[in-house]
Amino acid sequence: MTEETIQQVLARYSHRRSALLPLLHLCQQEVGYLTEEALRLLSKRLGLSPTQVVEVVTFYDMFRLKPGGQREIWVCHNLSCSLLGAEKVVRRFEEALGIGAGETTHDGLFRLKRVECLAACGIAPVVQVGAEYYGPVSPQDVAQFVERLRAQSAVSNQGSALLPKADG
Amino acid sequence: MSEKILTKRLENPGYGGMIEEYLATGGYQAIAKTLKEHAPASLIELVRRSGLRGRGGAGFPTGVKWGFVPKDPGLTKYLVCNADESEPGTFKDRDLIMRDPHQLLEGILLASYAIGCQTAYIYIRGEFIAGAAILERAIKEAAAHGFLGKDILGSGFSVEIYPHRGAGAYICGEETALLESLEGKRGLPRLKPPFPATAGLYRLPTVVNNVETLCNLPHIVLRGPEWFSSIGTPKSTGTRIFSVSGHIRRPGNYELPIDVPMRELIFEHAGGMRDGRRLKAVIPGGSSVPVLTEQHLDTRMDFESLAKAGSMAGSGGVIVMDESTCMVRTGEVVARFYHHESCGQCTQCREGTAWLHKTLRRIEEGRGRKADLDLLLDICENMKGKTICPLSDAAAMPIESYLKYFGDEFEQHIVEHACPFAPTDGS
Numbered sequence: 001m002t003e004e005t006i007q008q009v010l011a012r013y014s015h016r017r018s019a020l021l022p023l024l025h026l027c028q029q030e031v032g033y034l035t036e037e038a039l040r041l042l043s044k045r046l047g048l049s050p051t052q053v054v055e056v057v058t059f060y061d062m063f064r065l066k067p068g069g070q071r072e073i074w075v076c077h078n079l080s081c082s083l084l085g086a087e088k089v090v091r092r093f094e095e096a097l098g099i100g101a102g103e104t105t106h107d108g109l110f111r112l113k114r115v116e117c118l119a120a121c122g123i124a125p126v127v128q129v130g131a132e133y134y135g136p137v138s139p140q141d142v143a144q145f146v147e148r149l150r151a152q153s154a155v156s157n158q159g160s161a162l163l164p165k166a167d168g
Numbered sequence: 169m170s171e172k173i174l175t176k177r178l179e180n181p182g183y184g185g186m187i188e189e190y191l192a193t194g195g196y197q198a199i200a201k202t203l204k205e206h207a208p209a210s211l212i213e214l215v216r217r218s219g220l221r222g223r224g225g226a227g228f229p230t231g232v233k234w235g236f237v238p239k240d241p242g243l244t245k246y247l248v249c250n251a252d253e254s255e256p257g258t259f260k261d262r263d264l265i266m267r268d269p270h271q272l273l274e275g276i277l278l279a280s281y282a283i284g285c286q287t288a289y290i291y292i293r294g295e296f297i298a299g300a301a302i303l304e305r306a307i308k309e310a311a312a313h314g315f316l317g318k319d320i321l322g323s324g325f326s327v328e329i330y331p332h333r334g335a336g337a338y339i340c341g342e343e344t345a346l347l348e349s350l351e352g353k354r355g356l357p358r359l360k361p362p363f364p365a366t367a368g369l370y371r372l373p374t375v376v377n378n379v380e381t382l383c384n385l386p387h388i389v390l391r392g393p394e395w396f397s398s399i400g401t402p403k404s405t406g407t408r409i410f411s412v413s414g415h416i417r418r419p420g421n422y423e424l425p426i427d428v429p430m431r432e433l434i435f436e437h438a439g440g441m442r443d444g445r446r447l448k449a450v451i452p453g454g455s456s457v458p459v460l461t462e463q464h465l466d467t468r469m470d471f472e473s474l475a476k477a478g479s480m481a482g483s484g485g486v487i488v489m490d491e492s493t494c495m496v497r498t499g500e501v502v503a504r505f506y507h508h509e510s511c512g513q514c515t516q517c518r519e520g521t522a523w524l525h526k527t528l529r530r531i532e533e534g535r536g537r538k539a540d541l542d543l544l545l546d547i548c549e550n551m552k553g554k555t556i557c558p559l560s561d562a563a564a565m566p567i568e569s570y571l572k573y574f575g576d577e578f579e580q581h582i583v584e585h586a587c588p589f590a591p592t593d594g595s
Binding site: 022 | 244253254255256257258259261262287293294295296297298301330332333334335336337338349350351352353354355370411412413414415419420421451455485487489493497498501502505508509511591
């Protein structure tokens with residue numbers, strides 16, 4: 001994260017503490033998780049105690065304090081998705097990745113996460129990887145989905161579509 | 169087929185939401201007209217007369233909310249667009265942001281002008297990564313065309329808009345938790361009063377409006393409050409985007425007059441039930457509201473009619489369940505969600521949501537006890553009206569309603585020590 005980026009974020013707010021969430025997102029995007037060094041830097045830059053930074057980090061679901069699982073696979077298990085088979089989808093992902101929900105694969109590439117409503121119930125059951133939404137994902141789709149995800153990671157961090165992407 | 173207002177542009181399959189397309193279809197004319205013809209007070213009056221009510225969940229009249237903001241020109245004021253869309257079953261704001269971002273920006277401009285604000289934030293849930301990027305792009309486009317920034321269209325009115333991503337917390341949809349989060353803190357709801365209109369962001373006067381609410385504003389300005397209030401009922405005006413999901417043939421967003429009958433919404437627009445099954449239950453306004461059943465199908469979807477039927481219009485998220493659905497399992501999923509999302513500030517909510525989830529899970533797994541039904545009602549009673557924010561009520565009210573309409577089903581689980589339903593959802 002360059003000084004210029006930090007300044008651009010700070011310029012948006014009259015109180016610098018407001019820059020905490022955006023800067024945490026940027027730090028996590030760079031390294032894949034929030035390092036202790038990054039947290040110390042932010043606490044210094046924003047004039048916050050380490051506790052004020054860590055209590056925020058641990059309050060929100062999206063922040064990670066450990067390395068591994070560069071790509072998170074989010075499977076919604078809330079009501080609309082659950083009505084249409086989300087539990088089966090979760091189970092197929094667990095089988096295909098060889099891990100339980102909440103865990104990271106041994107090669108450190110993927111983390112499987114059960115998440116709450118992603119606001120895409122019209123295409124339930126929904127899976128989100130990075131910025132992309134996929135749905136409806138049927139249990140039969142999952143093995144191939146994971147295979148493509150692996151192939152994609154072998155080539156680059158970002159690549160071709162895994163499945164036809166969801167509309168809008 | 170009734171006229172679409174907010175989603176009319178989206179009916180054109182080629183519409184990509186770029187500023188040229190927005191301008192070619194009447195975009196940014198409402199702000200130009202307003203800056204020429206209205207003083208802020210007259211815009212507030214116009215919106216008040218339209219009867220527009222907040223589309224986020226509470227249904228508070230928008231013009232009235234704006235009217236609470238102090239008029240002192242020396243006081244900094246903030247407009248915050250609530251784009252934290254997280255209520256289970258609701259997916260309209262995501263669509264409005266992704267597919268027509270300029271309509272939202274124009275709405276934010278109008279609201280900012282009305283309350284005299286120069287800095288507006290769009291608090292967008294962290295998972296909407298693509299949506300936040302689209303907003304950043306649209307803001308650049310609007311600024312390049314002179315609709316944002318200093319001295320907009322030579323009027324002397326200036327405003328900047330900044331998207332601000334959340335990071336995964338349902339509670340941040342509650343407006344005071346949202347403001348705490350925007351201040352760089354944990355999303356813990358604040359005690360009210362004071363209300364945000366007088367002490368909001370950085371304790372300064374702040375209006376928090378939902379995405380869909382703001383998207384209505386350009387249309388109200390251009391076509392007039394009388395036109396707007398001619399749609400719907402005297403107390404619930406305009407259209408509403410209903411997000412329909414669950415065991416339905418054509419799930420999706422449907423913009424319809426706000427008082428459309430539930431039967432028409434489900435069976436005509438959303439295509440009726442899947443696989444020829446029978447309708448069992450409908451959650452009409454997001455997972456936080458009480459459930460309704462077949463007997464309520466002729467209820468209209470406006471705020472008053474749904475309240476009269478014993479539920480709420482909430483966020484417009486309509487979750488439809490067929491006869492194969494186990495209502496104990498539904499309760500377990502809903503309670504698990506509120507347990508996970510309780511911020512933990514208030515004992516009744518922190519403990520109550522945990523107890524609800526635990527008790528419902530054991531009933532579903534065939535380990536329920538006879539006393540569990542009374543226990544559930546007792547927990548719910550202790551959760552309602554006793555906490556800083558309504559998350560606790562939102563967790564308790566649905567469970568009470570499941571017991572009210574489907575009590576036999578809960579008893580059957582306990583007597584038979586098993587769930588009588590086939591695990592169609594794989595659970």
